[in-house]
Amino acid sequence: MISVRDVRKTFGDNTVLNGLDLEIPRGETLIIMGRSGCGKSVLLKVIAGLLAVDTGEVWIDGTEITTLKKKPLNQIRRKIGMLFQSAALFDSMSVAENIAFMLDQHTDLSEQDMRKIVEEKLKLVDLDGVQDLRPAQLSGGMRKRVGLARALAFNPEIILYDEPTTGLDPVTCTEINELIRDLNQQLKVTSIVVTHDMHSAFSVGTLMVMLHEGKQIAYGTPEEIINEDHPILQQFVLFGAPNQILNIDDPTLKEFTGRNDNGF
Amino acid sequence: MNNPPTETASSGEFSNILKNRLHYMLSEIGDAVSLLGETIYQIFRRPFQLNLLIKQLLLIGFNSLSVVLVSGFFTGMVLGVQGYVQLKPYAVEGSVAQFVSVSVVKELGPMITAFVLSGRIGASITAELSTMKVTEQIDALEVMGTNPVKYLVVPRFLACSIMLPTLTIFSTFAGIFGGFVAVVSLFGFNGYFYVLEVQKHLFVGSVLISLIKATSFGMAIAAVGCYKGFSISTAGGAEGVGIATTGSAVVSLITILVLDFVLNHILFNILGMI
Numbered sequence: 001m002i003s004v005r006d007v008r009k010t011f012g013d014n015t016v017l018n019g020l021d022l023e024i025p026r027g028e029t030l031i032i033m034g035r036s037g038c039g040k041s042v043l044l045k046v047i048a049g050l051l052a053v054d055t056g057e058v059w060i061d062g063t064e065i066t067t068l069k070k071k072p073l074n075q076i077r078r079k080i081g082m083l084f085q086s087a088a089l090f091d092s093m094s095v096a097e098n099i100a101f102m103l104d105q106h107t108d109l110s111e112q113d114m115r116k117i118v119e120e121k122l123k124l125v126d127l128d129g130v131q132d133l134r135p136a137q138l139s140g141g142m143r144k145r146v147g148l149a150r151a152l153a154f155n156p157e158i159i160l161y162d163e164p165t166t167g168l169d170p171v172t173c174t175e176i177n178e179l180i181r182d183l184n185q186q187l188k189v190t191s192i193v194v195t196h197d198m199h200s201a202f203s204v205g206t207l208m209v210m211l212h213e214g215k216q217i218a219y220g221t222p223e224e225i226i227n228e229d230h231p232i233l234q235q236f237v238l239f240g241a242p243n244q245i246l247n248i249d250d251p252t253l254k255e256f257t258g259r260n261d262n263g264f
Numbered sequence: 265m266n267n268p269p270t271e272t273a274s275s276g277e278f279s280n281i282l283k284n285r286l287h288y289m290l291s292e293i294g295d296a297v298s299l300l301g302e303t304i305y306q307i308f309r310r311p312f313q314l315n316l317l318i319k320q321l322l323l324i325g326f327n328s329l330s331v332v333l334v335s336g337f338f339t340g341m342v343l344g345v346q347g348y349v350q351l352k353p354y355a356v357e358g359s360v361a362q363f364v365s366v367s368v369v370k371e372l373g374p375m376i377t378a379f380v381l382s383g384r385i386g387a388s389i390t391a392e393l394s395t396m397k398v399t400e401q402i403d404a405l406e407v408m409g410t411n412p413v414k415y416l417v418v419p420r421f422l423a424c425s426i427m428l429p430t431l432t433i434f435s436t437f438a439g440i441f442g443g444f445v446a447v448v449s450l451f452g453f454n455g456y457f458y459v460l461e462v463q464k465h466l467f468v469g470s471v472l473i474s475l476i477k478a479t480s481f482g483m484a485i486a487a488v489g490c491y492k493g494f495s496i497s498t499a500g501g502a503e504g505v506g507i508a509t510t511g512s513a514v515v516s517l518i519t520i521l522v523l524d525f526v527l528n529h530i531l532f533n534i535l536g537m538i
Contacts, residue, residue, distance in 0.1 A: 048407050049407075074409035074411075075409075077406075078409050082404070084400045084403065086399055088400040088401050088404040091395075091396075091399075101408060101410075102408045102410075105410050106409060
């Protein structure tokens with residue numbers, strides 16, 4: 001269970017999170033939506049303990065992390081896997097070394113055991129035979145998959161995804177969405193996905209929250225979010241969600257969003 | 265009639281700019297000192313990752329050896345030629361070996377090595393760390409429960425502190441040899457006499473001074489390089505990396521010069537070393 005309570009975060013004069021409250025029950029996949037610069041990625045970094053809050057509390061499994069010192073915070077972080085927007089793979093290491101990094105740093109596992117875990121995690125993300133390649137030799141989609149394999153290496157209870165489909169072609173986006181959904185179902189982890197890709201949001205989310213001006217303006221299941229009448233949320237969802245979710249056959253809606261039957 | 269208010273406004277503006285600059289400078293110094301403190305603290309904390317240190321030692325030491333030897337050799341040659349030409353009118357050209365060896369050991373050996381490494385290693389440390397910062401690799405390290413200072417800064421700091429004095433020994437020998445080659449080949453100076461003079465004027469204290477200076481320069485280069493790399497914002501992008509790298513080279517050069525003056529004052533004036 002993750003709980004964000006009255007969190008404020010400012011950068012200079014810019015208030016990014018303005019008294020945000022949020023509850024993420026165990027095992028759910030929460031989608032954080034909002035316009036660019038509304039604080040989605042900042043919130044993710046606050047939950048990961050990468051950014052200090054100005055005021056407020058963040059609780060992970062009964063521990064308040066904003067006041068924790070480095071050592072206990074690092075213990076909590078071992079429960080967390082994070083997929084960064086750019087995948088953030090270490091350039092100087094091979095794919096296998098990237099995935100085994102956390103095992104190498106925090107366990108006494110033998111090379112052989114680590115190699116086995118690397119293979120297992122690569123299989124989970126549908127990749128094989130790339131162990132010895134460098135990140136620079138991988139495509140965007142493969143980098144994201146390797147990033148995800150690295151995030152899974154320590155068997156996390158919580159996975160944070162920062163815009164997992166940004167910069168990918170539509171086919172790879174769909175593959176990554178399916179992968180996230182399958183992993184969440186297989187591993188029963190709590191996931192938080194930051195995205196403004198509505199296809200991705202509706203395809204993987206079990207809960208959704210919309211942020212605006214540093215606060216949540218809507219929270220609920222995808223069905224509840226569709227039926228919310230907040231104008232900013234409606235605008236956001238209507239222009240982004242897939243046709244099958246919005247029932248785009250409605251002629252008024254079709255005219256309003258300017259879409260054709262194919263959803264474009 | 266409008267001039268006086270404008271002047272008042274611009275002087276107010278000027279004082280604001282000055283205040284902001286001073287505030288920025290002080291906060292930068294504060295951050296740099298805090299990073300240095302954290303680095304020294306982390307040096308003594310487990311785990312000791314020797315493999316990371318060895319990698320940096322090789323990268324800094326082995327890859328810089330040739331350029332340090334060449335720089336030292338030609339510095340010695342220049343000193344030999346200048347020394348001989350300047351001393352000859354006073355008929356004391358025999359002191360050229362003393363002039364070259366003392367200058368190279370106490371001053372130019374550590375200084376030239378530090379200059380070469382600040383451009384080569386300091387800038388490369390900044391470029392590497394700032395690229396890691398903008399591509400979120402440092403955030404990734406933290407999320408995986410690894411302290412970036414322990415993992416990235418400590419090995420570079422230790423490697424620079426160890427390799428700078430080591431390379432200084434090589435550059436000093438190259439410098440003395442460069443002086444020898446210059447005066448023997450160009451002015452027909454007696455080579456045996458040169459070696460004897462060097463031995464006569466090379467004291468343990470002088471070598472100690474050289475090593476103290478070189479170690480301090482090594483620490484300064486690593487500290488500046490790492491601080492500049494870490495201080496870039498994630499949104500800085502490629503432009504930020506470029507600015508940080510240039511800034512690192514400039515700041516470490518100035519730091520080396522200031523540190524050299526401070527060390528000279530402490531070692532020669534206060535402690536009375538020769």
